[in-house]
Amino acid sequence: MAVHVALDVMGGDLGPGELVAGAVQAVNELDVEVTLLGDANLIDKALAAHPADKRRIRTVHTSQVITMEESPFEAVRRKKDASVVRAFGLLKEGGVEAVVSAGNSGATMAAAITRLGRMKQISRPGIASIFPTLKRPLVMMDVGANVDCRPRHLFQFGIMAAAFSRVLLGIERPAIGLLSIGAEGGKGNNLVRNAHELFSRSSLNFVGNVEGRDTFLGNVDVIVCDGFVGNVCLKVSEGLAEALMTMLKDEMAGSFRARLGYLLARPAFANFKKRVDYAEYGGAPLLGLNGTGIVCHGRSNSVAIKNAIRVASEMVRHEVNTHIQRLLDESDHMGLALSRSGEDDMVATESAA
Amino acid sequence: MAVHVALDVMGGDLGPGELVAGAVQAVNELDVEVTLLGDANLIDKALAAHPADKRRIRTVHTSQVITMEESPFEAVRRKKDASVVRAFGLLKEGGVEAVVSAGNSGATMAAAITRLGRMKQISRPGIASIFPTLKRPLVMMDVGANVDCRPRHLFQFGIMAAAFSRVLLGIERPAIGLLSIGAEGGKGNNLVRNAHELFSRSSLNFVGNVEGRDTFLGNVDVIVCDGFVGNVCLKVSEGLAEALMTMLKDEMAGSFRARLGYLLARPAFANFKKRVDYAEYGGAPLLGLNGTGIVCHGRSNSVAIKNAIRVASEMVRHEVNTHIQRLLDESDHMGLALSRSGEDDMVATESAA
Numbered sequence: 001m002a003v004h005v006a007l008d009v010m011g012g013d014l015g016p017g018e019l020v021a022g023a024v025q026a027v028n029e030l031d032v033e034v035t036l037l038g039d040a041n042l043i044d045k046a047l048a049a050h051p052a053d054k055r056r057i058r059t060v061h062t063s064q065v066i067t068m069e070e071s072p073f074e075a076v077r078r079k080k081d082a083s084v085v086r087a088f089g090l091l092k093e094g095g096v097e098a099v100v101s102a103g104n105s106g107a108t109m110a111a112a113i114t115r116l117g118r119m120k121q122i123s124r125p126g127i128a129s130i131f132p133t134l135k136r137p138l139v140m141m142d143v144g145a146n147v148d149c150r151p152r153h154l155f156q157f158g159i160m161a162a163a164f165s166r167v168l169l170g171i172e173r174p175a176i177g178l179l180s181i182g183a184e185g186g187k188g189n190n191l192v193r194n195a196h197e198l199f200s201r202s203s204l205n206f207v208g209n210v211e212g213r214d215t216f217l218g219n220v221d222v223i224v225c226d227g228f229v230g231n232v233c234l235k236v237s238e239g240l241a242e243a244l245m246t247m248l249k250d251e252m253a254g255s256f257r258a259r260l261g262y263l264l265a266r267p268a269f270a271n272f273k274k275r276v277d278y279a280e281y282g283g284a285p286l287l288g289l290n291g292t293g294i295v296c297h298g299r300s301n302s303v304a305i306k307n308a309i310r311v312a313s314e315m316v317r318h319e320v321n322t323h324i325q326r327l328l329d330e331s332d333h334m335g336l337a338l339s340r341s342g343e344d345d346m347v348a349t350e351s352a353a
Numbered sequence: 354m355a356v357h358v359a360l361d362v363m364g365g366d367l368g369p370g371e372l373v374a375g376a377v378q379a380v381n382e383l384d385v386e387v388t389l390l391g392d393a394n395l396i397d398k399a400l401a402a403h404p405a406d407k408r409r410i411r412t413v414h415t416s417q418v419i420t421m422e423e424s425p426f427e428a429v430r431r432k433k434d435a436s437v438v439r440a441f442g443l444l445k446e447g448g449v450e451a452v453v454s455a456g457n458s459g460a461t462m463a464a465a466i467t468r469l470g471r472m473k474q475i476s477r478p479g480i481a482s483i484f485p486t487l488k489r490p491l492v493m494m495d496v497g498a499n500v501d502c503r504p505r506h507l508f509q510f511g512i513m514a515a516a517f518s519r520v521l522l523g524i525e526r527p528a529i530g531l532l533s534i535g536a537e538g539g540k541g542n543n544l545v546r547n548a549h550e551l552f553s554r555s556s557l558n559f560v561g562n563v564e565g566r567d568t569f570l571g572n573v574d575v576i577v578c579d580g581f582v583g584n585v586c587l588k589v590s591e592g593l594a595e596a597l598m599t600m601l602k603d604e605m606a607g608s609f610r611a612r613l614g615y616l617l618a619r620p621a622f623a624n625f626k627k628r629v630d631y632a633e634y635g636g637a638p639l640l641g642l643n644g645t646g647i648v649c650h651g652r653s654n655s656v657a658i659k660n661a662i663r664v665a666s667e668m669v670r671h672e673v674n675t676h677i678q679r680l681l682d683e684s685d686h687m688g689l690a691l692s693r694s695g696e697d698d699m700v701a702t703e704s705a706a
Contacts, residue, residue, distance in 0.1 A: 213592025239566025
């Protein structure tokens with residue numbers, strides 16, 4: 001049965017047209033239905049340009065937009081008719097089964113927390129990100145929702161990311177690494193040293209500390225870190241990949257011989273680009289909520305949006321949240337690490353991604 | 354006049370032979386003298402293989418070695434005849450003007466702090482690293498010496514890195530960015546938000562928060578972060594650059610056409626590699642000490658060692674420490690941020706790099 005996904009079309013740097021195009025590709029290629037939320041005029045115009053099965057795509061007009069600059073929780077409180085807020089409202093009411101947004105990721109998380117609530121036992125929902133590696137894809141969490149974390153938050157990120165890896169990437173018993181600056185358990189900052197303790201006492205497949213360079217080697221399936229460090233990693237990687245490609249192109253343009261070489265090797269370059277292109281990986285899942293949400297990169301093109309809708313539908317179909325809950329229950333002997341303290345309830349999740 | 358540099362030849366993954374070769378290249382090509390510290394038998398053997406002007410290179414035999422696994426301060430306390438400890442002892446006595454080591458960077462920092470002491474007004478000496486960017490090289494600090502920092506430590510890193518950038522890279526008024534996960538001042542974790550306050554009130558050329566991707570764009574000259582985040586950045590970059598090259602080579606090997614393209618473009622690839630090769634940048638300076646020290650990557654080859662000796666000699670010749678002191682004095686109205694509290698004196702600098 002088709003999974004019904006809501007798409008907030010008012011986020012994204014490329015404008016509603018690009019997002020609607022992604023939704024149309026999704027309904028044409030995948031077993032999904034999509035509800036578009038945003039300015040109905042803009043949506044109608046975009047739909048006119050992209051032929052789609054009209055029974056599988058519908059529009060909900062919303063009158064407000066949350067911009068990238070706004071403070072997430074404040075904006076969500078104030079703008080009740082913002083596309084992203086309405087999308088999670090629709091999910092809460094059962095009108096859709098998942099939400100995809102390429103807007104302000106902090107606001108997306110705030111709308112999700114406010115409308116759906118957090119899973120039992122989870123203090124801080126977070127954002128996971130799927131990284132390409134030399135071997136199989138890796139899940140890093142958190143990549144931007146929680147900047148000042150406690151050890152138990154990192155422990156919970158590990159459980160959620162492992163469940164996601166198992167269900168969506170098919171890795172039976174994902175190897176979990178803790179991002180630090182030295183392989184030994186004593187290495188790292190206070191947060192990491194204490195989180196290492198928690199993981200070591202658990203029954204998870206914890207392989208210990210990993211370092212920044214392990215991110216791309218593919219020797220672990222899950223890398224756990226706080227949202228500040230994770231977001232820096234994500235953006236350093238993006239920036240470096242772009243800078244390297246620019247430098248390489250500069251060099252390739254330097255002589256006739258190199259230009260000819262580039263032309264011959266172009267299909268190889270294209271394959272390479274596809275292999276490291278975030279658009280192929282379809283956005284970053286929000287984990288730890290009573291519902292399914294995906295945030296996409298602001299620069300997402302239609303392919304990235306289609307892939308995000310695909311991942312959202314797979315998360316629903318494979319019941320990722322049920323698996324997270326099961327893994328949480330299995331880990332229940334870890335009493336302390338899974339308790340939600342009153343204090344956690346007070347902390348507003350802040351994101352800047 | 355030749356600058357006299359001590360080289361600890363007992364660190365480094367490639368063995369003493371490679372380090373001695375780097376020292377020989379340095380005395381043959383640069384206006385430096387080098388004292389090699391380590392096992393005299395190994396040094397003599399290596400020197401026999403590399404002809405050098407014997408008046409410019411001499412050997413001090415040491416009987417102990419600090420390994421990568423040892424706890425820095427404990428090892429430095431216990432192993433008084435370790436090559437790296439003796440090297441900083443020699444610097445303290447005036448026998449040399451700078452120290453270069455490719456060993457355990459935490460132990461190098463611990464030996465430097467113990468033997469030389471910290472500069473007046475500096476709570477935490479740190480490790481700076483020079484990154485290639487699309488424009489001019491950038492200095493990031495701290496990249497591994499201080500994992501749990503206070504805002505004033507970050508402020509001090511900014512001053513030290515700016516002085517280094519001005520004197521060694523010739524950038525008159527270096528633009529300083531604070532590494533965060535959003536451009537606005539309110540974005541980031543508690544540490545970064547409070548450090549932002551300090552920088553904003555200073556007379557430094559502070560441009561505000563920068564994000565991970567700015568590391569390679571070259572829009573700022575200095576990026577300030579705590580040693581945990583900086584070390585992760587450094588190693589993520591290393592890992593990604595290696596992974597991308599491996600993936601690209603895989604693709605290039607995939608078809609005859611791509612292989613031919615690669616062969617034609619090989620000089621361009623070589624230029625590219627040189628542009629991003631850390632060996633060209635000559636190690637990471639330790640800043641904030643009463644003396645000059647450089648730590649090199651464990652995998653440093655002879656070229657990297659030679660370049661580290663070059664940077665060390667330039668730091669001495671251009672009196673980087675005098676400039677740091679001057680910039681600290683200029684910033685003296687920032688009373689709070691530059692005071693050394695008793696607490697700081699108690700904190701052992703921990704490194705895992």
